[in-house]
Amino acid sequence: MNEFWSDHVQGVMTLYLSRKLRFDDQFFEQYRRLFLLDENADLQVLEIGCGPGALAESLRRWFPNAEITAIDRDSRFISFAKANIPGVDFREGDATDLPFEDQSFDVTISNTVQEHIEPTVFWREQLRVLKPGGICLCLSARKGLGCIAPCLETTTEEINFWERISSSDDTFEKYGVGKYRLSEAELPASMEKNGFFDVTTGYVITDLTPDDPKYSAQMAETMIEAMRQNDLEAIQSAHSADAEKAIAAVNAKYDERISLYRRGIKQWDTTVSVTMIVRGRKR
Numbered sequence: 707m708n709e710f711w712s713d714h715v716q717g718v719m720t721l722y723l724s725r726k727l728r729f730d731d732q733f734f735e736q737y738r739r740l741f742l743l744d745e746n747a748d749l750q751v752l753e754i755g756c757g758p759g760a761l762a763e764s765l766r767r768w769f770p771n772a773e774i775t776a777i778d779r780d781s782r783f784i785s786f787a788k789a790n791i792p793g794v795d796f797r798e799g800d801a802t803d804l805p806f807e808d809q810s811f812d813v814t815i816s817n818t819v820q821e822h823i824e825p826t827v828f829w830r831e832q833l834r835v836l837k838p839g840g841i842c843l844c845l846s847a848r849k850g851l852g853c854i855a856p857c858l859e860t861t862t863e864e865i866n867f868w869e870r871i872s873s874s875d876d877t878f879e880k881y882g883v884g885k886y887r888l889s890e891a892e893l894p895a896s897m898e899k900n901g902f903f904d905v906t907t908g909y910v911i912t913d914l915t916p917d918d919p920k921y922s923a924q925m926a927e928t929m930i931e932a933m934r935q936n937d938l939e940a941i942q943s944a945h946s947a948d949a950e951k952a953i954a955a956v957n958a959k960y961d962e963r964i965s966l967y968r969r970g971i972k973q974w975d976t977t978v979s980v981t982m983i984v985r986g987r988k989r
C-alpha cells in the first residue's frame with residue numbers, strides 16, 4: 707500500500723480535474739497531430755504513472771479499439787480510477803520494474819512522470835515492454851502562463867497557514883519528486899541516447915478561461931472547481947490540525963468566483979498550460 711503521492715504531493719481531485727480539462731476532447735486535434743497513431747487500430751497501450759486516470763479515460767474515447775492498461779504505484783489513485791473509469795485495466799505497479807512481458811505493447815505513454823524517475827531506467831523499461839516498431843509518447847508540462855481573478859488572490863488566512871507550516875519539510879527531496887527534470891532540449895536527447903529513434907517534439911497549448919463563451923458552463927465551472935481542489939488538497943497535504951480557517955477562506959473565495967460566473971460578471975482569469983510531447987520509436 708503506497709499513498710505517498712496522493713498524501714503528500716498532489717491529491718486525487720487536483721490531478722483528476724486538472725487533467726480532465728487538459729485532455730478534454732476539444733484539445734484532441736492538437737494531440738492527434740503529435741501522437742500520429744491510427745485511431746482505428748486495435749493497439750495495446752500502456753500508460754505509465756497514470757495517477758487517478760484522466761488521460762487513460764480520454765485515450766479510451768480517442769482510441770475506441772485500443773486496449774488500455776494503466777499503472778501507478780499510488781494505491782489511492784488506482785482505487786479511484788478503478789471505481790470511476792470503466793474500460794481501462796488499472797493496476798498498481800512500479801514504472802522502474804514494469805509487471806509486463808517483453809514486447810507486449812504497441813504504445814507507451816506518460817504525462818508528467820519522466821521528471822520523477824531516473825531516465826535510463828524510465829526509458830529502458832518502456833523499450834523492453836514495447837514491441838519492435840512500437841511508439842513511446844512522453845508528455846511533459848512546461849512553463850505556461852496565467853492570470854487570477856481578484857477574488858481568488860491568496861487570503862490572509864492562507865498566508866498565515868503557510869507561514870506556520872515548517873519550511874524545512876524535505877519530503878519531496880526524500881522521494882525524488884522532480885529530481886530528473888529535463889529541459890526542452892535535454893528531453894528528446896535523453897530519449898535518443900537511451901535507444902529510441904525517429905524522435906520528434908511538439909507542443910499542445912490548452913487555455914482555460916472560464917468566462918470565454920467558447921466553453922460550456924459545465925466546463926467553466928469544472929475549471930473553477932479544479933482550482934478549488936488544488937488549493938484545498940494542498941492545505942490538506944500539509945497534515946496540519948490547524949487548517950480550518952484556511953479551508954474556510956479557500957471555499958469562500960471559490961464560492962464567490964462561481965457566483966460571479968453564474969451572474970455573468972466576467973473576470974477573464976485564465977490558465978494556459980503548455981504540454982511538450984516527445985515521440986520516439988523502438989527499432
Ligand SMILES: C[S@@+](CC[C@H](N)C(=O)[O-])C[C@H]1O[C@@H](n2cnc3c(N)ncnc32)[C@H](O)[C@@H]1O
Binds near residue numbers: 778
Ligand atoms: C505528477 S503525477 C502525474 C499523474 C498522471 N500522469 C496525471 O497526469 O494526472 C506523477 C505520477 O507518477 C507516479 N509515479 C512516480 N514514480 C512512479 C513509479 N516509479 N512507478 C509508478 N508510478 C510512479 C506518481 O504516483 C504520480 O501518480
